Amino acid sequence: SRRDFSPAVVVGTGYGAAVTALRLGQAGIPTVMLEMGRLWDTPGDDGRVFCDMLNPDRRAMWLATRTQMPLSSFLWLDIDRRIERFTGVLDCVHHGDISVYVGRGVGGGSLVNGAMAVTPKRATFAEAFPDVDSDGMYRTYFPRAAAMLGVNHIDPAWFETCESYRYARVSRAHAHNAGLTTTFVPSVYDFARMRREEAGEVPRSALAAEVIYGNNHGKRSLDKTYLADALGTGCVSIRTLHHVRAIEQDADGTYVLTVDELDLDGTRVATRQLGARYLFLGAGSLGSTELLLRARDTGALPGLSPLIGRDWGPNGNVMVGRANRPRDRTGTVQSGMPALGIDAWDDPRHPVFAEVAPMPAGVELWVSLYLAVTRNPERGLLTYDAGSDRVRLHWLSGQAQPSVDQAKALFDRLNAANGTEYRSDLFGDTRVFETRLTYHPLGGAVLGKATDAYGRVRGQxxxxxxxxxxxxxxxxxxxxxxxxxxxxxxxxRILAEDLR
Ligand code: FAD
Incomplete structure (x- = not known):
């Protein structure tokens, strides 16, 4: 019996996957994308595709019976809700001391993220990627990515007067009082539309607490950019609710994927095989690394590098909240899409890039919230556990200490300059710095280590x-x-050299 075959298969529909599928499609190469999540285009009973953060329902979370808000409490009261188990849009993957948030559905993380499109500092990029020509990246590929993703910039005049970013203006003033530098953050949320949301001319999305469970309007998620273009080539198709479980290889070199097909409740309804000549893994840091580790350690693809699973990190993520004085109102309407960051990345001892995050509750909270990226040299390790056929992430809470130290130095300074204090009621206990979660899982098959300088997996x-x-x-x-x-x-490069 002949199994299904496609010349090229792309696993996942997030950023890397979407770029790859578009360029394959434009080159005329028939390409199938496999996505474990659903396509988010069908309104529910309430007429909306996604639910918001204040009224979560089954659309919120991937196969969970409870929401898992990154801020799990307020005044120590649990703010999570029971929900029906469903193939919802946000997954929270628990691994011991850390929980990893990822998007599920056509568009991956672009469906749930804060839309911030930030170019890394050149020195940091060069250090992370010694094998990559930085000139070419900053001249050609960062601008290309920004243009394709629809990156736009906030109108500074509107920022100064709008209600939606009162919270960011308060944080900016406090940062400046402490002698810190702030910067506007480019976004893939349409700022012109946001402005019309505030003016009451269009239905609210960024201004209606729509963020981590999806946006119904205004965000240029990948389904509206790269993936729409990819489908438009006529060479790319997307199979949703298709969960890739395993990869092996035929004697003739064809890759064979074992794929579970799910229904909307997440129940497996079929398992099929799909063959591919060229296989691109875009299932995200945890997803792609898991597939490679399983293939290596079960012997399906024995030649894979021992470096697979290494160099994992949470991008130094730290969350922290500050309690403002009564006169510093952060506002009852807050844009869910951050537009401002405190840039202390070049501080030699305490490098921090802290985005000013919203707390869209609909009432005044007098809280300034931040998601900080710090410079943490600690790395985690992903391994394959044969007994459970699952991947384990080894990351211990103590490994976040450098991040806490860096964030503490910056926010102590902010508090001292403004006579403010930390909030200790936001993360389920009395901790001030939350490092038990990350939005930014990175690594596991690092460029120039587990792969060559262009992402070709070594040994295959x-x-x-x-x-x-x-x-x-x-x-x-x-x-x-x-x-x-x-x-x-x-x-x-791969199209030019491998697929001519
Ligand atoms: P992903 O976008 O994670 O896509 C992987 C896809 O593969 C997913 O759709 C997944 O369902 C699918 N998949 C996984 N395994 C399988 C499998 N076995 N079979 C089939 N399909 C599979 N970054 C920013 O730059 N700016 C922000 O403002 C920002 N905010 C964020 C806010 C939140 C709440 C979260 C969760 C993330 C945020 N991020 C942000 C991070 C950003 O979204 C991720 O870095 C990015 O999405 C990663 O892209 P990727 O291509 O690696 O994979």
Missing amino acids: RRLYVTDGSLVPGNIGVNPFLTITALAERNIE
Whole structure:
């Protein structure tokens, strides 16, 4: 019996996957994308595709019976809710001391993220990627990625007067009081539309607490950019609710994927095999690394590098909240899409890039919240556990200490300059710095180590990694622009050399 076959298969539909599929499609190469999540285009009973953060329902979380808000409490009250188990859009993958948030669905992380499109500092990029020509990246691929993703900039005049960023203006004033530098953050959320949301001219999305469970309007997620273009080539198709379980190889070199097909409740309804000549892994840091480790350690692809699973990191993520004085109102309407960051990355002892995060509760909270990226040299390790057929992430809470130290230095300074204090009621206990979660899983199949300088997996031919797995654990800013730009660079070379 002949199994299904496609010349090229791309696993996942996040940033790396979407770039790769578009460029394959434009080159006329028939390409199938396999995505474990669903396509988010169908309104529910309430007429909306996604639910918001204040009224979560089954659309919120991937196969969970409870929401898992990154801020799990307020005044120590649990703010998570029971929900029906469903193939929702946000997954929280627990691994011992750390929980990793990822998007599920056509568009991957682009469906749930904060839309911040930040170019890393050149020195940090060069240090992370010694094998990559930085000139070419900053001249060609970062601009290409930004243009393709629809990156836009906030109108500074509107920022000064709008209600939606009152919270960011308060944080900016406090940062400046402490002698710190702030910077606007480019976004893939349409700022012109956001402005019309505030003016009451269009339905609210960024201004209606739509962030981590998806946006119904305004965000240029990948399904509206790269993936729409990829489908438009006529050479690319996307199979949703298709979960790739394993990869092996036929004697003639064809890759054979074992794929579970799911229904909307997450129940497996079929398992089929799909053959591919060229296989691109874009399942994200955890997803792609898991597939490679399983293939290596079960002997399906025995030649894979021992470096697979190494150099994993949470991008130094730290969350922290500050309690403001009564006169510093942060506002009852807060844009869910951050637009401002405190840039202390070049501080030699305490490098921090802290985005000013919203707390869209609909009432005044007097809280300033931050998601900080710090420079943490600690790395985690992913291993394959044969007994459970699962991947384990080894990352211990103590490994986050350098991140806490860096964040503490910056926010102590902010508090001292402004007579403010930390909030200790936001993370389920009395801790002030939350490092038990990350939005930015990076590494596991690092460029120039587990792969060559273009993402070709060492020890195999026609097998590629295209996503955040390539980034060694810490890139100094929110990572999707870097992942997109690297994918653009790599697929250009692979198309020219491997797929002529
Ligand atoms: P992903 O985008 O993670 O895509 C991987 C895809 O593969 C997913 O759709 C997944 O369902 C699918 N998949 C995984 N395994 C399998 C399998 N076995 N079979 C089939 N499909 C599979 N970054 C920024 O730069 N700016 C931000 O503002 C920002 N905010 C964030 C906010 C949140 C809440 C989160 C969770 C992340 C945020 N990020 C942000 C991070 C950013 O979204 C990720 O870095 C980015 O999405 C990673 O891209 P990727 O290509 O590596 O994979």
